[in-house]
Amino acid sequence: MKLILNEEQQFLKDTAKSFTTEKTPVNHFRSLRDSDDHLLWDKEIWQEMVNLGWSGILIPEEFGGSNFGVAGISTIMQECGKTLTPSPLFATAVLGAFAITHFGSQAQKEEFLPKIVSGEITTALAIDESSHHNPAKTAFSAIIKDNEYVLNGKKIFVVDGSSADILIVLARTSGNSGEETGLTLFIVESEADGIEKIKLSMADSRNYANIIFNDVRVSSERILGSPESGGETVESILDIGRIAMSAEMLGNAEAAFELTLDYLKQRKQFGVLIGTFQALQHRAAEMFCELELTKSSVLAAMHGADENSNELQRLASLAKTISGETLHLVSNEAIQMHGGIGVTDEYDVGFYLKRARVAEQIFGSSKFHSERYANLTGF
């Protein structure tokens, strides 16, 4: 595994960079936040991303995708992270596309994948039920009745949950909360009877919802993967999500760091540029090192995913841990080094801090993944 981008991935990165710089600079996010738009992402921008082929990057060519792989989509996520670009890229083009491509039946693939590629539908993955990510703790129930399943329970903090057309839901079909077995994934239309969506307002002003299922009936045809093996299936979907999210968080951190370096080179106090102060220089140099480690970890994880590495779980946890810690550090230092202006809403740097803390929670914090890494390695 070479820890560099190939030509194809570099091309995707360059395209994403010019797209996000021109079409979705941070002001794009600011205007969405300040608007009354409940979507919190822009339909036209998403259609442009679709036209660039981004919705189909993880989807095979026979269903209209490009099959450019996890490294391909992650480099785009990284660029979107730099300008805080909100879009269904993560929930649909990463999670939904990967889940159905890898675990869907032929019928499910034929039904959903072309619609994901064309931008006709968006998806969301509903996992969590309490304040900390923990798939094994699923209590949400699916009980079989007349060849149908009846779903009951509440899913929380579902990314794009307030707008997705299709929900992929983790449910317990047997056993008890806390067990890793007895779990099954279902594909459910978000407009099905008995579904109630409660839009969440989070610090990062992105699209999330809590979703209540009240006797929602789902055909057994809509099981994703095999029944009762949803625990394993969802881990492999989650790992791809964690890697892509780590790439976005790396992008966040890189941009917050750049913004801060620029400020150190412009701001004068005591008659000199504050970037001449060693107290700030050394902290900046330390952040540089952490960013370099993060880049390597994210590269290793995304290539590991495409090469089916037997280390994939460890690499995903490594990437999510390190990107979380680095972004945490950089987002805090960015505010401190900016001084007073850093805590004003008018200035962009605060957006990175708010996004950072929410992204750190998505599919497991650094602490969650350190523990997972330790268990996987035998510490």
Place this chain on the structure above:
Amino acid sequence: MEQLENFRQEVKSWLDENCPASMRNGADPTIPTDEVWGGRKAQYKNPESKIWLDRMGQKGWTMPTVAKEYGGGGLSKEEVKILNEEMWMIGAKGPLLSFGIWMLAPVLLEYGTEEQKKEHLPKIIKGEIRWCQGYSEPGSGSDLASLATKAEDIGEHFLVNGQKVWTSYADKADWIFALVRTGPKEPKHDGISFLLIDMETQGVSTKPITLISGKSPFCETFFDDVKVTKANLIGELNAGWTIAKVLLQHEREFISKFGLASAMGSSGKDIVSLAKEHLGEENGKISNGFYRSEITAHKIKEHAFGLTLKRAGDEGGKASPTASMFKLYGTEHNKKRHELMVSVAGINGVAWDGDEFDDNEKNLTKSWLRTKGNSLEGGTSEVQLNVISKRVLGLPS
């Protein structure tokens, strides 16, 4: 492709014939091993160490990419890869440890005259001459450019007077590459030259330094009216600072790789097994949760740092200012690792001497103390942070 395959076959059969039994996998463990640094004063516990060095040196395979006219192997990158693979296959020992190879040779290749390259490179490559480094002085540590050892122009020669410190293995080395002041009136960076000095010259003497960890390879080196021919000046007069910096980058890269290699478990026990031994194990986990999380955090950083070194290789990086990052991170990480190991070993982690403690424990104490020097030698961590802020991040002075 076919050419490379032929080369592989040649290497295979050459190694088969020439790599002595005690220098490869399956060596008789009762035969003593040598740390081979070569040079005129070298002594060998195992005569095959010397045979292996001579044979590899003759092929130029201690510096395989250097041109044959300078005594190197004249191999392409692909061929070097094959050589390394084949050596790895039979578990062949590296034939030579050498500051000449790691630090001086790259500088000679870049700045030396044709005569200097032909004179010195073959002897470095064959391990005939052992080199040491004369940089720091008692009054010039981090502020290296303030160095005061002077070299006066006396016609055909320089007359060198002064003192160097932290010269590793000076008492065992044959020659020293030294920074000397040739321009006392110039600004401090513009009055330094890079000079090669034979340690056997009249007026050179050395004295070993004892560290907090006990015995050390470090020495003080004294120059008392030492006459050095002008032919031994590398590069232009008073242009030594540029050369010094290039050499430091090679040195930093080497130190960081060395630090990581040792972190990957060549010295003593792995920290996880040490923790399980001293703190206990429950269901395969380190019992103490505080230690377990601290060790995990450390191991995660180590994994990421290892990947970063690999990425630098994949990017085809030469020595550059980012070498400062590797030096900084590698040495700081190594210090933390030793602090953790000492802490995990408890009382046994601070053992010094006597029969109540085993050798691993006593060695751990010494290596822990020795790591305190890692973030000082080759430029302190603070100096590396300065280099990164100014030369990588472009922060103003």
